[in-house]
Amino acid sequence: MIPLARPLIEDDDISAVVEALKSGYLVQGPRVAAFEQACADAVGAAHAVAVSSGTAALHVALICLGVGPGSRVAVPTFSWPATANVVELCGAEPVFVDIETDTFAMSPAALASALSDRQVDVVMPVHPFGVVANMTAIAQEAQRCGAVVVEDAACALGAEREGRQAGLWSDAGCFSFHPRKAVTTAEGGMIVTSDPLVARRARVLRNHGLAPDSATPDFEEVGFNYRLTEVQAALGTLQLAKLNRVAAMRERQAAIYGRLLNGSGLTPQVTPLGSRSALQSYVTLLPEAAASSRPRLIQLLRDRGIETTIGTHHVPLTRTYQQKYGFKAGDFPVTDDVAARALTLPLFPGLTESDQESVVSAVNDVLAYVAS
Numbered sequence: 279m280i281p282l283a284r285p286l287i288e289d290d291d292i293s294a295v296v297e298a299l300k301s302g303y304l305v306q307g308p309r310v311a312a313f314e315q316a317c318a319d320a321v322g323a324a325h326a327v328a329v330s331s332g333t334a335a336l337h338v339a340l341i342c343l344g345v346g347p348g349s350r351v352a353v354p355t356f357s358w359p360a361t362a363n364v365v366e367l368c369g370a371e372p373v374f375v376d377i378e379t380d381t382f383a384m385s386p387a388a389l390a391s392a393l394s395d396r397q398v399d400v401v402m403p404v405h406p407f408g409v410v411a412n413m414t415a416i417a418q419e420a421q422r423c424g425a426v427v428v429e430d431a432a433c434a435l436g437a438e439r440e441g442r443q444a445g446l447w448s449d450a451g452c453f454s455f456h457p458r459k460a461v462t463t464a465e466g467g468m469i470v471t472s473d474p475l476v477a478r479r480a481r482v483l484r485n486h487g488l489a490p491d492s493a494t495p496d497f498e499e500v501g502f503n504y505r506l507t508e509v510q511a512a513l514g515t516l517q518l519a520k521l522n523r524v525a526a527m528r529e530r531q532a533a534i535y536g537r538l539l540n541g542s543g544l545t546p547q548v549t550p551l552g553s554r555s556a557l558q559s560y561v562t563l564l565p566e567a568a569a570s571s572r573p574r575l576i577q578l579l580r581d582r583g584i585e586t587t588i589g590t591h592h593v594p595l596t597r598t599y600q601q602k603y604g605f606k607a608g609d610f611p612v613t614d615d616v617a618a619r620a621l622t623l624p625l626f627p628g629l630t631e632s633d634q635e636s637v638v639s640a641v642n643d644v645l646a647y648v649a650s
């Protein structure tokens with residue numbers, strides 16, 4: 279079986295985890311602090327605050343920027359549901375914005391049109407599958423209506439656009455270290471920010487509201503338990519050190535797919551010129567005629583030992599959001615099309631060129647088969 283993804287866990291990762299377990303200090307200690315410093319250095323951020331997941335990072339970031347009941351947050355339609363869920367969890371309202379056909383990221387034109395209808399407090403673009411959204415245009419639209427920006431950079435550690443790293447385009451950049459991301463801590467997340475007050479409040483909120491800088495316990499507000507463990511942080515520091523190597527492998531594999539897919543009818547997600555994707559996933563669009571056969575294609579590929587999947591979710595049409603807000607097909611036409619046609623191919627360290635040839639030849643075969 280050629281799996282869709284497989285985290286790169288090496289002997290040094292395992293030793294670091296064992297060493298952390300043996301230390302007797304298991305939660306939010308020196309290894310978490312070291313992981314935060316390594317992450318701040320890798321991204322070039324002033325502050326990095328570790329939390330228990332990418333979702334926790336987004337949730338805390340929104341609260342730190344004042345999102346609560348009555349707030350509105352612009353989010354893209356095509357994402358993991360966590361992007362919109364954290365807005366709901368703050369008691370705020372998501373304002374869904376359609377995406378671009380080629381990058382699958384929030385469309386600045388669709389954002390401008392949404393903002394002409396309604397005021398929002400925060401704009402939260404996603405860097406889909408590691409491709410950085412058009413942040414210059416998005417930030418301009420946000421600024422026009424006085425909104426702040428938060429990046430859902432869950433998939434985008436190490437990505438950049440116009441020479442600026444993902445996570446540094448906004449008031450708070452949020453990363454995930456889930457095993458499906460390029461480097462992992464099993465579960466884990468990080469908030470990067472240049473604002474010391476945002477960083478401090480994130481430290482308060484992740485730890486039951488406890489002031490991080492008081493000599494005696496001082497619970498200054500209601501908080502969560504969103505702490506990262508020492509075991510995860512030990513793994514994270516080693517994983518971060520592998521980021522450049524992992525990125526180079528993924529780039530080489532993406533270039534090979536690009537060549538192999540030439541003439542296949544599959545259109546890969548576009549990384550804009552002059553930018554660098556973190557290549558969290560290798561996502562393509564099926565030909566329009568094949569969209570309705572996608573579940574069958576995925577099954578036929580699985581029968582041949584190749585794991586593929588859809589891209590990600592059309593969040594307004596998931597049951598939760600469809601029922602709450604009454605969204606229907608046609609409300610977000612680009613997402614309707616992209617969500618129906620996206621097909622993710624295997625991409626992970628260790629995938630060989632001959633594996634990739636097998637993947638593409640099987641895709642070509644099953645496409646021809648369902649078309650016949």
Ligand SMILES: *Cc1c(COP(=O)(O)O)cnc(C)c1O
Nearest residue numbers: 331332333358360432454455456
């Ligand atoms: C993975 C992901 C998240 C959630 O991260 P977790 O660490 O799994 O909580 C949020 N948004 C996007 C776009 C993601 O890909």
